[in-house]
Every structure is written in C-alpha cells, then in structure tokens.
Amino acid sequence: MTSTIPRAKQWQQRAQSGDRVALARLLTLAERGGDEFAEVHPSIHAGNGRAHRIGFTGPPGAGKSTLVEAYALELRKRAQRVAVICVDPTSPFTGGALLGDRVRMNRLTLDPGCFVRSMASRGWFGGLARTSEDVADVFDAVGYDRVLIETVGVGQSEIDVARAADTTVVVLVPGTGDAVQAMKAGLMEVADLFVVNKADRPGVERVVAELEEVLQLRADGAHKPAIVQTVAMNGEGIDELSRCIDEHREHCAASGQLATRRAARAAEKVRRLLEQALRDRLFAGKGMERRIEEALQSSEPRSPYAVVRELLQELGLVSKETRKP
Amino acid sequence: MDPLDPQDKIRVLVAKPGLDGHDRGAKVVAAGLRDAGMEVIYTGLHQTAEMIVEAAIQEDADVVGLSILSGAHMTLLPKVKRLLDEKGAGHILITGGGIIPDDDLVELEKLGIGHLFGPGTALERIAAYIRDEVGKRRAARVE
Numbered sequence A: 001m002t003s004t005i006p007r008a009k010q011w012q013q014r015a016q017s018g019d020r021v022a023l024a025r026l027l028t029l030a031e032r033g034g035d036e037f038a039e040v041h042p043s044i045h046a047g048n049g050r051a052h053r054i055g056f057t058g059p060p061g062a063g064k065s066t067l068v069e070a071y072a073l074e075l076r077k078r079a080q081r082v083a084v085i086c087v088d089p090t091s092p093f094t095g096g097a098l099l100g101d102r103v104r105m106n107r108l109t110l111d112p113g114c115f116v117r118s119m120a121s122r123g124w125f126g127g128l129a130r131t132s133e134d135v136a137d138v139f140d141a142v143g144y145d146r147v148l149i150e151t152v153g154v155g156q157s158e159i160d161v162a163r164a165a166d167t168t169v170v171v172l173v174p175g176t177g178d179a180v181q182a183m184k185a186g187l188m189e190v191a192d193l194f195v196v197n198k199a200d201r202p203g204v205e206r207v208v209a210e211l212e213e214v215l216q217l218r219a220d221g222a223h224k225p226a227i228v229q230t231v232a233m234n235g236e237g238i239d240e241l242s243r244c245i246d247e248h249r250e251h252c253a254a255s256g257q258l259a260t261r262r263a264a265r266a267a268e269k270v271r272r273l274l275e276q277a278l279r280d281r282l283f284a285g286k287g288m289e290r291r292i293e294e295a296l297q298s299s300e301p302r303s304p305y306a307v308v309r310e311l312l313q314e315l316g317l318v319s320k321e322t323r324k325p
Numbered sequence B: 001m002d003p004l005d006p007q008d009k010i011r012v013l014v015a016k017p018g019l020d021g022h023d024r025g026a027k028v029v030a031a032g033l034r035d036a037g038m039e040v041i042y043t044g045l046h047q048t049a050e051m052i053v054e055a056a057i058q059e060d061a062d063v064v065g066l067s068i069l070s071g072a073h074m075t076l077l078p079k080v081k082r083l084l085d086e087k088g089a090g091h092i093l094i095t096g097g098g099i100i101p102d103d104d105l106v107e108l109e110k111l112g113i114g115h116l117f118g119p120g121t122a123l124e125r126i127a128a129y130i131r132d133e134v135g136k137r138r139a140a141r142v143e
C-alpha cells in the first residue's frame, strides 16, 4: 500500500469494519507494546469504556477455560459479541510458551461473534501479561460487548486481573482446600464473585461454607460477593453466573464504583508506563551499566546504597548536600 | 526492521486434524517448539480445516503446524492453504509431520505448502526450518 496512513491506523480502521486479520495484527502490536502502539492508542482509547471486562482467576485445573467457553456461549444467546483473552506462562528459561486454553474453547472458534486470543505472560507476574489490558482496550474499541480475561492460573497471587477487569470472578473447586489457598493468595479481597465449579463433585457444601465464613470477615461493606455453583462441562449454573455478573456490573455502575475503579486503573497505568519509560531511558545504551561497574570498582568494597546515592546525585535527582553527623 | 527481533515472538498454531483420538505427536512437537523459544498455541484434537484457519488468524500465527496421520493430507492441506489465501492470510506458513509419499510432497509444495517432516525428525531441525522460513516471510511482508 502506498498510503501514508500508518499501518496501525489502517489495521484499526479495517478491524472496526470487521476484518479479523487486521484485528489480529493490531492485537499483536498491542501485545508487543512500544512506540508504534503508543501512537495509535489515543484513538483506541477514545473508543473505550463500553465493553464489560470480566476476569476469571483461580487455581490450575479449576475449569476456568471450560467456564469461559460456557459463559461465552451463554452471552452469544443474547447476541453479545465476545472477546476472550487467555494468558498462559512464558518459560523463564527459553522464552517460549505453550498456550493451551483454546483446547477447551473450540466451540467459539467458528463463531463470527467471538474472537479468542492467547497471550504468553512474557516475564510478567501477577496472572496477566504486561499488555493484557492494552489487548482488552483494542477489543473494546472495535466493538466487542464483553471481554473475558482468563489469568495464567498457576495458583499464585494473580491479582493483576482485578486491576484489568470491571468484574473479577474467582473460580474454586471442591475438595482441594481452595478457599484457604485463595485467601492466602489475596484472592478473597479481589473477588467480586465466587464460582464453585465442578459442583458435580462431592464437597461443594464444604467449600461454600468455608467461603461464607471467610466472607464474614470482610468488613469493607462493599457489594457482598455472590457464590455461584456451576458444572462448566455441561453448562449447569451458567445462567445464574451470567445473572450475577450482570448484577455486579449494574451495582458498580449505579454506586459510582465503576467510575472509581476505572479512574484508579488509569492512574495505575500511567504510573506503570512512566516507571517503564524512565527505566528504559535510564538503561538505554550501555552508559549506565558501565557507570555502575565503575562506581563499584574501588580498592574497598562499596555499599550499593552509597553507589546509588552517588548515581542519583550525578543524575541531579538528589541534592549534593552533605549530611551532618 | 529485524524480522526475528526476540520481542516479536514466532507464533505457531499446532493442531491435530482428523477423527483419530491421538495427539501425542502433536503435543511433543508443541512442547519442543516452546523449548525452542516459540509461542505455541495448541488447539487440540478433531480440528477441521475451517477451525485451523480461523484460529490461526485470531492468534496472528506465523505458522500452522499440523500432525497428519490419517492420510487425508492431499485434501486437508490444500484446503487449509486455500482458506488462508482467501481470508488474506496467505503469509502463514503451513508445515507439519506425518508419513507422506514423496510424490505427494512435490505436489503439495507446488501448491505453496511448506516442508512436511517425516516421523522422528529432530525437533531442532523443525525449529531451524521454521525460524528461517518465518524470517524470510516477515521480511517480505508488506502492510
């Protein structure tokens, strides 16, 4: 193409009119990050805010992917357009990743109202990739009504999703002591809704009771999270889940919480981008690395704190006043 | 632009088409390519040509890797190629593995299908082929 319109802009326009190849390219750009995406983000952002972003987190094997598929199918009955982002871990050793969530989402593949995108965490911890939110922004901007986000699910503190989502669903299963684990991992505080999946298995009442007990301790007076029992494999309880998710969204919109959350999310995003930009600038080229080595080379070993103070002074970020004894 | 900038991960969609219920081979290849530093999207068993193509597009895959046992290669592979071309995703490399007669290999190559590896091929060889081919295709791509 000889056009002078940047390719990202072209992809955006094409994606908006339903071109899935262009959408996929734009998602790759969002996932990669960098200046090219930054350039186009304002116009993506201008089209944001309509989609309901729903996060699904919980231990491995809890049935998150199966549940996401079942819920997406439920939304499709209501003619909602559904995007899915599923995150799996990147190997810290090879940089490669095996993204397997699609295996449980095959029924969405050929539906023109669905778009499923797998993401590798690419060295980011907290359950999402660094740019999962940007990918959600793209889906929102091109007209998806719901963006479902499945976290890595390795059972760590995957609380990033609460920042990326309007509604956070924590998925647990009977018989694994999940409620206690979830509490340790800080998931109790971020849950807007609990799903006890695999309700076809024994021990459901026990998990529900455990959850009820823990929730008693939550004194924040906020919307009390509902607890929904599901059998994701056969769709049982999915209508109830769907109702509770909508209820949460309505509650948040009516109480002003949605706006508060989104404002906090934006501020957090600015902080992170700023942090990253400063870090990138600080370590651009080899200058800083060399300077660190140099500062550490002295006849006696030097305290890293002293070196940092010296470097900050050189950068003009702290004053050179000498401390009084 | 460096077509193989490590920030731009090579993305490979691995699928097992056909009716048979074994995907051991596909899983081994998927894990091997992950260990070679690629992002491998595994879609599982019983994939139709339409599903493979649609998933590859959604995932912005560079490569579609198919594990073929059923002897359906002469219909399936050309169909995947044709659908990708039709949907504006002709840049995606189609490769895979299985027992495929030499004559068929020549025929498939003429249709624009990439190399198909015989059983037991070392994963390093497959990974090297993919890296090389994706590098060329990315460099040649105009958008």
Ligand SMILES: Nc1nc2c(ncn2[C@@H]2O[C@H](COP(=O)(O)OP(=O)(O)O)[C@@H](O)[C@H]2O)c(=O)[nH]1
Binding pocket: A059, A060, A061, A062, A063, A064, A065, A066, A067, A104, A153, A197, A198, A199, A200, A201, A230, A231, A232, A233, A234
């Ligand atoms: N018994 C039972 N098994 C389920 C249910 N939902 C999912 N599974 C199975 O649990 C396993 C893990 O599911 P998956 O969705 O991949 O879990 P994820 O790791 O949390 O995404 C799969 O074998 C599913 O078929 C359910 O409601 N009941």
Ligand SMILES: [Mg+2]
Binding pocket: A064, A065, A066, A100, A101, A150, A153
């Ligand atoms: Mg999963």
